[in-house]
Amino acid sequence: MVAGPEVKLRADARRNLGQILAAARTVFAETGPDVPMEEIARRAGVGVGTLYRRFPDREALVRAVARESLSDVAAEARRAVEESSSAWAALVRLLRHSRQLHVLAQLTLLSSRTREMLCDDAEARRSYREVLTTLREIVNAAQREGTLRDDVGAGDIAVVFSLLLKQTPATHTSDLPALERAFGLMLDGLRARTGTPLPGRPITEEDLLAEETRGS
Amino acid sequence: MVAGPEVKLRADARRNLGQILAAARTVFAETGPDVPMEEIARRAGVGVGTLYRRFPDREALVRAVARESLSDVAAEARRAVEESSSAWAALVRLLRHSRQLHVLAQLTLLSSRTREMLCDDAEARRSYREVLTTLREIVNAAQREGTLRDDVGAGDIAVVFSLLLKQTPATHTSDLPALERAFGLMLDGLRARTGTPLPGRPITEEDLLAEETRGS
Amino acid sequence: MVAGPEVKLRADARRNLGQILAAARTVFAETGPDVPMEEIARRAGVGVGTLYRRFPDREALVRAVARESLSDVAAEARRAVEESSSAWAALVRLLRHSRQLHVLAQLTLLSSRTREMLCDDAEARRSYREVLTTLREIVNAAQREGTLRDDVGAGDIAVVFSLLLKQTPATHTSDLPALERAFGLMLDGLRARTGTPLPGRPITEEDLLAEETRGS
Amino acid sequence: MVAGPEVKLRADARRNLGQILAAARTVFAETGPDVPMEEIARRAGVGVGTLYRRFPDREALVRAVARESLSDVAAEARRAVEESSSAWAALVRLLRHSRQLHVLAQLTLLSSRTREMLCDDAEARRSYREVLTTLREIVNAAQREGTLRDDVGAGDIAVVFSLLLKQTPATHTSDLPALERAFGLMLDGLRARTGTPLPGRPITEEDLLAEETRGS
DNA sequence: TATGAATGAGTTTTCATTCAT
DNA sequence: GATGAATGAAAACTCATTCAT
Structure with missing residues (x-):
């Protein structure tokens, strides 16, 4: 069995x-x-x-959903890399089109309970790492091609967009245009050659993984 | 009175x-x-x-807290205008220092139930309007002084930062540096002279108030 | 003190x-x-x-109200005897006009909790006895004058009318005519020379007092 | 069906x-x-x-119990008509043996809240009408056979006996003989050829139904 | 194996009673 | 003495989880 x-x-x-x-x-x-x-x-x-x-209980279900989402995101990230003409395009595509991220965000970021849960889950961690790895590739490539500002890391991207995606979805359809614009503003913030240096040093994906391990 | x-x-x-x-x-x-x-x-x-x-019940309490937060924010907004040397500085100050916004965000933006509740509350609505009005003044001034990009409205600012503030606060102290950086990215996205035009037209504070009224 | x-x-x-x-x-x-x-x-x-x-507590209040009502009823009973032209008239007057009985009925008869409470109360018991004694005088006199059937005792009267008075008062004003008629039917049942013998023997006021003592 | x-x-x-x-x-x-x-x-x-x-809540339960009681009473009423040798016997049987009426009385007559509740309940209303209809048949027949006084209607019977039945049942077993006697007095009041005319006109079952509809 | 009924612990809310002002 | 605020135990109701069919 x-x-x-x-x-x-x-x-x-x-x-x-x-x-x-x-x-x-x-x-x-x-x-x-x-x-x-x-x-x-x-x-x-x-x-x-x-x-x-x-x-067996609610937690198991939540975990399963999160795993699935994470794994979908990981796959989508890989596809984005493969099918996009530029690293920047891959970034945009990944971030905009990954509907799964909504669920992911709901689950992982809204409640710290859920977050902790996922830290104990080997499979979820594997997918999460995969996402972050791909994201780093994209980030590196985009910085090489000069489209992404140099002082950000994969972790920064993950943070910014987890914020964006936390928006309670599906309910406020009327807010969609507003969200598209917010999305645009963020992308503009990320573009190479923009204004001011950010405080501190780039958040790498290792930072995120470490934090996960620490339990936050 | x-x-x-x-x-x-x-x-x-x-x-x-x-x-x-x-x-x-x-x-x-x-x-x-x-x-x-x-x-x-x-x-x-x-x-x-x-x-x-x-x-009398949980709802009444939530409403009261929200009212209070909104009114604090309104006051802080006014102070930010008065005490800052530039409109941009006022914007940054308002957005960064308004710790109250955390609660506000938790209450107003996380759950649509709560949101609806507030729409029925005259006092809350008054404060909300006040915040948005002050925000518009800041936006106008900042655009005149050339620090804020021209294609955004007070509503855009409100949306972007409500996203930022939705982060479960107080708990993840370890995330604070990451959030500071995300904050910086957003500010850079908002700066005048940045890259790409946003889709649609600026979200004004009237848009937000109208939405509130529509109930949607 | x-x-x-x-x-x-x-x-x-x-x-x-x-x-x-x-x-x-x-x-x-x-x-x-x-x-x-x-x-x-x-x-x-x-x-x-x-x-x-x-x-000191709800019970004390209830007790006090009941005492008062009982003592009012006792007084009214005495007045009814004194001021009526016949024993039958006294009976009718006592029964119909004693508005206090409503409260009394509410308290004593509706809930057995309350009933028990009153049994422990010396003053209430005294008034209650007084009422029953006067009622017995009326009953005796009415039977001597030939207006009240012979096979009933003061206790029967008390029971029948406590039933009638239990009607939740004040609320159903529309029922008043109906209640007047029910009242008439009862009086007719009590009249001398009516139909069938009742089962058992007359309920005397001693029966009621004994029951009270037994705790019922 | x-x-x-x-x-x-x-x-x-x-x-x-x-x-x-x-x-x-x-x-x-x-x-x-x-x-x-x-x-x-x-x-x-x-x-x-x-x-x-x-x-789903207390009200639903009360309603269900009341429905059931009413429907039992309706059935018992029909049986009483069918199995009794005279209309008067049917009346006595219905009134005395219907133990269900106790609950019914508790629920419908004690509190006006409960009463209102039942008015909104189609099934309860149906049974109630059925009871009153059967009662009217009995009343008519009894008056034809000369056993029931002519100046009462089905509504009067319903009122008188709802009073009798309001007695908190089951608890005061010691009162049972007293109640039997009260019951006898009421029956004597109802018998044909008794004393005094009642005030007003007979209460019909339409009166009760109308009242129910009026809400009052 | 699927189902939905049963359970009971956890939450919300009310109200008798006590106590500070 | 009067007042109404505070308290906490008790009642109504919800929902995660178990179990009989």
Whole structure:
């Protein structure tokens, strides 16, 4: 019974699992991480029992959703690098189009409880590192190509955009244009050749990983 | 004319009221608006009953804290204008030093429930308008003095910084340097003469107030 | 400080006492014996503290109201005997006009808790006996004059009319005609020469007092 | 056509539901409608949660109990008509044997809050009408057969006996003989050929229904 | 295996009673 | 003595989690 990750699952069981994760992702994004478990189950079209069979408690579910998001982001980051014509374009694409980041942000950054949880999770940590590594590649490349200011590190990018993405999503559709503009302002702040030096030294991805280890 | 509601309170009662509001502000900022009422009461050094005597229910308390924060911010904004040597300096000061904004952000921006609540509150609305008005003065002056890019409005500033301030405060002290840097990036994005035009038109404070009215 | 019953009271204190009792009586009648103490105090125009100075707890207040009512009823009963032209008239008058009985009924009969309380109260018991004694005189006289059926005792009267009076008063004004009619039906049931013998033997006032003692 | 709402319930769930309703009925009758929900749950042998799963709040439970009682009474009324040898016998049987009426009386007549609640409940209203209709049949028949006085309507009967039934039941077993006698007195008051005309005109069942509609 | 019923601990809220002013 | 603020125990209600079907 210790078989492969998610191999031996009956067809319907696998489908349920998918629906649960999808529902959780949506509901977390809409309502935050405190939604009743029954709500999640209902949205997934299953009973609570089924939900609890897959995920022993709320934490496990949150963790799973976060893992999935992180891994999606990691994949998207890689694709962004591969398919973009410039490092700057890759950066913009990664940051703008990664819808998953919303959930990620909701989960990882809103509550410090959740944050701590993820620190204990090997798989999540792996994906997180992967994202940061790719981000560093992008950052390096963009700085080489002269589009990104030199005094920022991958960690700075991660911080700035986690802020941007924390915006409660889905609810305030009317705010979207305002957010697009805020996004633009941030990009402008990041561009090479802009004004003032930042205080301190670039935040690298090692800084973030270290912090994670320290427990913050 | 400002006397009004909270006049005739016994000395100890007034003290308790203050402690409750202070405790609530702190706890909301630390833990979000869902902390148990008992926790708030305990931190304020009073019994739950006392808390409920002042605020008939949680909503009333949240509203009161938000009002207070908004009014503090409004005052700080005015002071920033008066005491700063340039409009840009006023902007930076307002944005950086307004610790109250943390609570405000927690309350107003994190949950849309809370947001709606505030829309029904005349006093809160008045302060909010006041903040935005002062912000517009600063924006106008800064654009005249050539320090702030021309294609942003007071609303843009409000949005960008509400994002920045949403960061769960007080808890992650380790993040502070990172946040300072993010702050710097945003300021650089706002500076006159920066790169690319933003999409759409400036978000004015009327936009924000209208949105508030629409309810959306 | 063990002086006479309610002698040494400052003028305002006496006034307060009266207002409290009056308010309590009203509110008990309107809302039942579970009204918040603050409500009673407010209606009496005093603070809760004042109320508690006079009556160490809710039970004491209830007891006092009941005592007062019982003693009013006893007085009214005596007057009814003295001022009526016939025993039957006295009975009808006593039963119909004694508005106090409403409160009395509310208190004594609705809840058995209250009932028990009164059993422990010497003064209340004294008034109660007085009422029953007068009622027995009326019953005896009415039966001698041939207007009241012979197979009922003072206890039966007390029971029947306590039922009638239990009607939540004051609220359903629209029911008043209906209640008048019910009252008439009962009187007709009590008239001499009516139909069927009742089961058992007349309930005397001793029965009621005994029951009271037994604790029921 | 009577199937409907409560069909698809698991065996144990249905049992629990029954126990809850039974317990509620008992406890309401014993203690009135203000008993703690936990008490009801305990008596039913379930957790509070279970109780709240079936009935979203106290009001819903009270409503359900009242519905059930009313519907039982309606059924009993029909049986009384069918199985009795005379209309008078039917009346006596209905009034004496309907134990359910106790609960009904507790709920409907004691507190006006509860009364209002029932007015909003279609099913309860239906049963209530049914009871009154059957009562009218009985009244008409009894008057035709000359056993019931002519100047009363179904509404009068309902009023008189709701008074009688308001007696807190079950607790004061010692009062039962006294109540039986009061019951007898009332019946004698209702008999044809008795004394004095009643004030006003007969209270019909339309009067009661109208009143219900008026809300007053 | 899936389901949704049951449980009970945790929260919100009320109110009798005490106590500082 | 009067007042109304403070207290905390108790009641209503919610929801994470377990368990019978």
